[in-house]
Every structure is written in C-alpha cells, then in structure tokens.
Amino acid sequence: MQANFTNPNRKAKMDFSYAVLDLYYGRTLIASQNVEPFSLPRAVYSLRVVQMVTSTQVRLPEAEMERLKTQLSYNAVEFEIKGAFQARAKLGSMLRYSYRLHADCTFTVNGPPTGVLTAKYCKTKG
Template sequence: MDILLNADLTVLANFTNPNKKVKVDFNYVVLDLYYGSTFIASQYVEPFSAPRTESKLLDIHLVTSQVRLPVAEIQRLKKEINNNAVVFKIKGVFRARSNLGSILRYSYRLYGTCMVMLNGPPTGVIRGKRCKTKR
C-alpha cells in the first residue's frame, strides 16, 4: 500500500546572539524537514543579522506535497497518528560571521537538529521538542 505524505509546517526559529561585543551575520541558513530518514522539504532563509545580546525570530514555512514514504515509515506514521504523536526531524545548516573590529572576521558553521513531536492531523499542535546545536 502506498501513502503519499503532505505536510505544511511553520516553525518559529529563535536565533540568539549572547555575545556582548559583536553582532553575528547569518549569510546562509537552510532548514531541511525529515520524516524518519526520508527527506521531505527544504527552506532557504534570506541572510540576516542578530545584534549583540539580542534574538531574531523568524517564521520558516516548510511545505511538502505527495512525498512517497518507505513501507516501514508508513507503518510507523500510522502508529504515531493512532497515538496522536507524530515526530518530525528538522536539520539546519547555518553559516555565521562575527566582525571583531575592521580587520578580524571570524566565520563558522553551525549545525542544528530538532526532534519535534506534534499532535496527529489535522491540528498538528506541538507537544514537545528537543534541539541541539553544534559547530
């Protein structure tokens, strides 16, 4: 039996710069959405800056249509819907740059991963999340 997955997920992402001396420029941000090991959507975010000791909140909209799932993931999805707890994974790649004066610039990549648990369709309200960010 084939199931085609349709998903429409909006994420309010919080980018926080705890540094008291420099702003951080994010010049590359991509978020990918997975169900299990199946890639289902991707979203590029326009470059932005996070001022010193401030946060930047961004709405990121991930939409997918008619993605074919493997049989094992179809069975898992049915079980999760019956239990009213569907789990998605969001992976992010961020390229950031801090300017330390006019001469020294420090660039680095950050990798974020979030496991997000939602109520079953059609409401899909968030029930829990677990996120990690590393270099």
C-alpha cells in the same frame, strides 16, 4: 514553523549569510527551505517564520508509513529538522571570524489538523 535564531555574544553582531533547514520524517527528506540572509545584534534572539511545504510527490517507505499510522493513532507525530548555517561575527573594525553551525532538532506535534508542538529537543554544534 517558527525558528529561534540566537546571538548569545554580548560583544559582536552576527551575520547569517547562509541558512538551510531540512525537514525529515524518519529518514525521508520531506521539505527543505532556504532562509534569507539576516543579522542579529549583540545578545539578541529572533523568531523567524519558515514555511516548510512538502509535495504529494514525496513517498514514505512502507515501514515509515506504518510508524506514521501508529503515531497518528497516539496523536503524537515526531519529525526532525536539520539545519546548516554560515555565520560571521565582527568585533570592532579589524577582527572578523566566520564559522559553520549545524543544528539537529527533533520535535513532536499533535496529529492533524492542529499540529500543536508537544515536545522538542535541539543540539547545535560548530
């Protein structure tokens, strides 16, 4: 998947020292991925490829298996991504501040083999 990281601040560069994305189907965690630390200049966004690979060891509860079968029959499978981030901004040489961000996104893709994004909703809070 491609994740969009944005620095809307026009005065400060942002350093992301910690970023983890967790992929869920229903309430079941099916994949997790760390993102290498990176920086974003002022007022810039960056698309980053994040490989989310799940294991055949992940087992869905019976109710979620039934829901998956139904969603596949409608050719629309819904997932959730939860992200946790540690960001730091630097304004000039003296002023620095850091904070944690949390993202919660739901998205729908076509069923296999294409998996094309058809809908998304994200919210971020600090």
